[in-house]
Every structure is written in C-alpha cells, then in structure tokens.
Amino acid sequence: MxxxxxxxxxxxxxxxxxxxxxxxxxxxxxxxxxxxxxxxxxxxxxxxxxxxxxxxxxxxxxxxxxxxxxxxxxxxxxxxxxxxxxxxxxxxxxxxxxxxxLSDATAELAMLLMLGAARHAVAGDRIVRTGAWDSWSPAFMVGKQVTGARLGIIGMGRVGRAFAAKARGFDMDVHYFNRTRLTDGQAQGATYHETVESLLEVSDFLSLHCPATPETTDLMNAERFAMLPDGAVIVNTARGALVDEDALMAALDTGKVAAAGLDCFKVEPGGNPLFSKYENVFMLPHIGSATxxxxxxxxxxxxxxxxxxxxxxxxxxxx
Known part of the structure; x- marks a missing residue:
C-alpha cells in the first residue's frame, strides 16, 4: 500500500x-x-x-x-x-x-510567570548576577504575596482549569469568566462572573487563557486595565493578541499594574523590545508547552x- x-x-x-x-x-x-x-x-x-x-x-x-x-x-x-x-x-x-x-505544561509556566512577576524575579536575578547585591533591609525588594490572594481567570477551558487547580495549592481565591458557566464539578469552588468587567474588579492577579479571536483582540485595553485593583499582576500565556501592549505599559508606568508575566506577544518571534526597560515584566519566548x-x-x-x-x-x- x-x-x-x-x-x-x-x-x-x-x-x-x-x-x-x-x-x-x-x-x-x-x-x-x-x-x-x-x-x-x-x-x-x-x-x-x-x-x-x-x-x-x-x-x-x-x-x-x-x-x-x-x-x-x-x-x-x-x-x-x-x-x-x-x-x-x-x-x-x-x-x-x-x-x-499541553494543559498542565502551560499552566505550570503561567504559575512560574505569576510568581516571578509578583516577587521581582527579573530585578532580583540581575542584582545577584551582576554583583550589585551589597545590602539588605526589611524594605528590600518587597513583592506581592500570592497565597490567599484573589485570582481572576479569563477562559476556563483545559488550560484555565489546570491553572486554577495549581493556584488552589497556594490557597488562592479563584474567580473566573468563561463563555459558559462551568459545572460545579469543573469549577471546583471557583466563583463565576457573568462579565469580564465584574471579574476584573476583584482580580489581584489576572491570568489569560482564552483563544485569540476578533472578539478577544485587545481584550485587555486601557479601559479594562483601569478596572483592576491597584497593584494587580497580569499573566498571559495564551496569545499576544489579547493584550494592548501600549495600554499595558501605560498601566505599568502608573503602577495600576504592579507587574506582568508574559509568554506571548503581538509580534512573534521577537516580542516587544519596549518591554525590556521594565524589570517588573517577567518575559519568556512563548514556551508554555515546551516540555x-x-x-x-x-x-x-x-x-x-x-x-x-x-x-x-x-x-x-x-x-
């Protein structure tokens, strides 16, 4: 044959x-x-x-x-x-x-990005690696604690649910928006929000796990960043099209967003070189499934x- x-x-x-x-x-x-x-x-x-x-x-x-x-x-x-x-x-x-x-591998990377962004991984690595670590005080590199915080997830498909399961290990209070409400068995206690806007208002941490479609392009724009609690942390391991990158940088400049963990960008390969000036942005080159x-x-x-x-x-x- x-x-x-x-x-x-x-x-x-x-x-x-x-x-x-x-x-x-x-x-x-x-x-x-x-x-x-x-x-x-x-x-x-x-x-x-x-x-x-x-x-x-x-x-x-x-x-x-x-x-x-x-x-x-x-x-x-x-x-x-x-x-x-x-x-x-x-x-x-x-x-x-x-x-x-690839759900678990991508969820693992989202957790890495969330923790790294929240705890100054980029700046900390640079300080130690360059020999600039010459002092310490209780005010040194104080980050945002994950344990017990409210986590918003946009898109509770396979990857979103895998990430939620891992977040529960940190005792996070999981909230989500999805096109359809999950069954109680799938939700595992996560709080459903009927609108993205309602979810954003409670998201100390926000992780994106939805597909890129015409409807989700620039899902996170200036208006929606403004709805987050002050000092929120955003993670994107889905698609770069979901985030208005200029709006994200503006939110980082004002401190509205304290940090970001990004595995995907509008332009790939290459990413956005303007992010390189932000030590509170932890970036990886779209390797969510790379195990x-x-x-x-x-x-x-x-x-x-x-x-x-x-x-x-x-x-x-x-x-």
Missing amino acids: TKKRLWITRRLSDATLERAARDYDVVINHADTPGTAEDLIAASAEFDAIIPCHSEHFTADVVAQFADRLQIVANHSVGVDHCNLPALKERGIVVTNTPDV RQTRDAMGFRALDNLDAFFAGKTPRDLL
Whole structure:
C-alpha cells in the first residue's frame, strides 16, 4: 500500500518524527524555519497532509492558491488563529489541533510567570548576577504575596482549569469568566462572573487563557486595565493578541499594574523590545508547552488525527 505523503513544517520531537517516518512518506523541514506562503502553496500540490505549527499562516489568500491534492492540516498546536478555517473548509481541507495534552505544561509556566512577576524575579536575578547585591533591609525588594490572594481567570477551558487547580495549592481565591458557566464539578469552588468587567474588579492577579479571536483582540485595553485593583499582576500565556501592549505599559508606568508575566506577544518571534526597560515584566519566548513529555504528546496527537482521517474515521480533534 502506498504511504500518504506528509510534510512536517518544523523540527518536532524525535519520537514524533520516528513514528511519522514509519507510517508516512514524510518530508521534514530539518532547517526548522517557518514555512512561507510560497512553501505552503507548493506543498498543497506535493503532499496529502501537512503537520504545521502556529508559525505557518494559512490565510485566505494562501489557501485560495492551493492545489487540490492536500486533504488535511493536522496542527501541532491547540490554537488555530494562524488558520483561516472558513477558507480551508471551503476547499474541503480537514483541520485538526492538539488539545488536552499541553494543559498542565502551560499552566505550570503561567504559575512560574505569576510568581516571578509578583516577587521581582527579573530585578532580583540581575542584582545577584551582576554583583550589585551589597545590602539588605526589611524594605528590600518587597513583592506581592500570592497565597490567599484573589485570582481572576479569563477562559476556563483545559488550560484555565489546570491553572486554577495549581493556584488552589497556594490557597488562592479563584474567580473566573468563561463563555459558559462551568459545572460545579469543573469549577471546583471557583466563583463565576457573568462579565469580564465584574471579574476584573476583584482580580489581584489576572491570568489569560482564552483563544485569540476578533472578539478577544485587545481584550485587555486601557479601559479594562483601569478596572483592576491597584497593584494587580497580569499573566498571559495564551496569545499576544489579547493584550494592548501600549495600554499595558501605560498601566505599568502608573503602577495600576504592579507587574506582568508574559509568554506571548503581538509580534512573534521577537516580542516587544519596549518591554525590556521594565524589570517588573517577567518575559519568556512563548514556551508554555515546551516540555519533552508535552512535545511528544502533541506530535502523537497530530499523528493520531492523521491516522484516523486516512483510515476513513473522524479525527478526534476535528475542528
């Protein structure tokens, strides 16, 4: 039986690539550079399937130029804001993602960012690393305590709920906004808010875990930052599009926001260089799911979706 031809656009985990090579006629981008529009258009004529990452952009214009061979885009990501789903559907191309498997890894990173932002991790590391630590006093580097504080979560999907579970270990008072109210079993005692605005008013700490959509672009803008309690800490491990970065810097300048922990930015890769002047902003380069265990699980989930599709079954993570 002739193997289906598969293009893997980035350097995935060794276990994933080994399995893909066993089951498919696979071409791997070992250079590990983002696939361009031209690459995607060419691949549509050469491959039956593509496993891309969020670095490949399936815009309407790109998809309109696709050949007829490509049947499925099995994303190696949960978010699919890099895919124009209506355009792909119109061409009859199936799209899947990889939910569930990266929730804990991303929630762990959100906790790291929250703690690091609250307790001056950037400034503290710099002071020790540069040999500038030459004194101490009770007023030295006093931060914001997490234990017992009120935590607001926007988006109580898998990652949001995993983060809430970890926050309960710090005895945080969890509040949330979600498109739909969770069951009591899912909420685990978290307080539901019918509006984002109501949630913001009580959020000493705020963590974003919702997808990037036209409705959530610049969700956190100047007006909404102003609704937070003075000295709030904000964490974003979801998508950079959720935060108006100029508004965040303005809130940091006034002290309305005491600190921020950011794993994603409007422009990626690269981030926003203007944040570099803020030692109360703890930044990481979009590595929420970057653990060995999770990378293997994401790759296998994408391959599971391909296997099901080519076996004539409905992929588990069909969008």
